[in-house]
Amino acid sequence: MSQSTLFDVNSHFQKIYARPVILEAKQLSQVFKYGKTERTVLNQIDLKIHKREFICVIGPSGCGKSTLSRVIAGLDPYHSGEILVDGEMITGPSPERGMVFQGYTLFPWKTVKENVMFGPLMKGASRMTAEAHAREWINIIGLDKYENQYPHQLSGGMKQRVAIARALVNEPKILLMDEPFGALDPHTRQRMQKHLMDLWQNIDITIIFVTHDMDEAILLADRIVALKANPGEIKEIIEVDLPRPRSLDLMATPEFKRLRKHVDHLVHAQEDELDPALQDLPKIPRMTQVSSTK
Incomplete structure (x- = not known):
């Protein structure tokens, strides 16, 4: 009998949701001002994260993933709403949030x-x-x-x-990681993912992990928070119903591929949620007499 057959999804998430809420965002909004103009980067985010959860945050460029992590870290003040750790308002950086x-x-x-x-x-x-x-x-x-x-x-x-x-x-109670493996080569990245999973499974820590890599999010997370852009809002929270401990071999399974297809659709389905700067790319003027066919 395979590990996935033995895995009880309902029991797994019941245990997670029975744990105390370590971080809660209530109607959290972040607005950036550029002269006389404003852009809402995060819009009324409501989110509860439980103790020892591994949360991955994904979404298109410009959806506010890094902004959310910086607000939780206390590095940036937020515009409105509330964000609390163990019921206490975040007012700035703290060693309890690495x-x-x-x-x-x-x-x-x-x-x-x-x-x-x-x-x-x-x-x-x-x-x-x-x-x-x-x-x-x-x-x-x-x-x-x-x-x-x-x-x-x-x-x-x-x-x-x-x-x-x-x-x-x-x-710290919470470890925030903003694209921590983005600059690594694929082999090193995979080894670091494995090392991080081993660390998390053996210490008392809650991890909030921002990534563009959908495979990475599915491999690591208990739940995936998918954000939409313009403004940044929670589009869906996905329960990753795959057994732990996880290995890279899991990526070849039908269950992983099913989740991958769903996550890919969430991130890329709507063109108007992508980076607005990409929608106005100019036509490149011809600057050479050399043709690609010559």
Whole structure:
């Protein structure tokens, strides 16, 4: 009997929804102003995320995915509505919400160990305590042999592991990840996806993961929040009814392909939801006498 046959979807999601709500957005809106004009990037977002969920956020360019993650992180003030963590209003950045960006955002003048130590030191830990916590996380991400190297001496996948460790060493309730693997080659990206799933399954953390990659969203998420653009609104929340733990082999199954088709339709079905700048692309004037047929 296969794992998918044994998987009880209803029981799985009942257990998730029985957990406490760790993050809640109520009528959350974000408006950007450009001179006298305004653009609504997020429009009345209502969302509840439960403790230890893995949420992926997808949608066309310009739908507000990164804006949502920055608002949750407390990096940007929002226009209206409410957003709460454990019932408390978000008013700015906090160690309880770690952030990992697509760019590695490591301090280039600090070693791996010093980068990971930075958060605990800022929270007031002694250097001895900060170093012990940093070493613990450096071991977890498998970079103990590289703790004294600098970011320019590391590969892209190594840098992103350091960025993840630097966020997790502060023991956040929520880890926000904005296209964290977007700059990696396909093989490294797959290895990082597997490593992230292993981390999440073994520590007490809720993950909100922004991605353009629909396969990645299905592979990682408990639920996928699909946004529409202009303005950014929740179009659908998809329960990923695939068994855990997941491997890349799952991508070849009919169940995965069914979800992939549905998610692809949500993101690309309506042309008017795509990046508005793409709708007004000019006709390219001919600037050469060389023909593609010559």
